[in-house]
Amino acid sequence: MSTQQMIPRKVWYGLESKSYLEIAQELPENDESLRRWVAIYAVYQIDFINRRATRLFYDFLENARNSNYVAIEFSIPRHILETRDSIDDSDITIIKFQKLETEENINNFLQENNINPDLFTPPWTCDYPLD
Template sequence: MNEKLGIPLKVWNGIEFGSYIEIAQEVQPKSDGTKRWIALYALQKMTEEMKNSVHSYDFIKKSKDFMYCVVDFEIPIRIIEFNDGVDVGDAVNLKYFTANTEDELVSIFKKEGINPELFVPPWRCDYPT
């Protein structure tokens, strides 16, 4: 485990040394009929082209000058069940936070009540892409 962040070491190493651009966790939704995820994007691993692509999420474009972006959102289950992909416009209760240091990430996790031990690679929690 990354002692400072509380993220499992194997998962954090995927960000630091591997090919993960994001890690995520599915958490209890705040709204009925939705699924909720929290993701940590390693923006420093994304090329400028990726950050500025027309296909990039708006929160990525707005956060592009930071090292990390933590995003918390919900998607209605009916949209997940009936669509091949998910559009950020489908998100409910979307909020995001930016950080440049691990200390700033720790602060975000504490303030938002995020359990960093629950982060996994995105495919392990059915994170929508």
């Protein structure tokens, strides 16, 4: 019986300690015109109620607002990444979206979807495009 892989502790603790809102990794993509990522957001860290009137969140975060975490896999056309200063909801194609409550749920989701948890990093180390 093999032990289940987990997100590296240093990365997980950074997410849990609110050092960053999400962790991510870039995934291989067969279509050269696209880039693809998977991310896990700590939704419980977001204050949806007391935010500035001008503070907007991606729709997938709004849709996950009553969960602790959300996992999202998405792609973005390379030309958008190369020509735009910011990314909005209409620029991304969501491949997978899953609300999750615990670290165990996250690990099970990753295993079921053949995503290597060892490759998660803080967003700035994997050229993560959403901010």
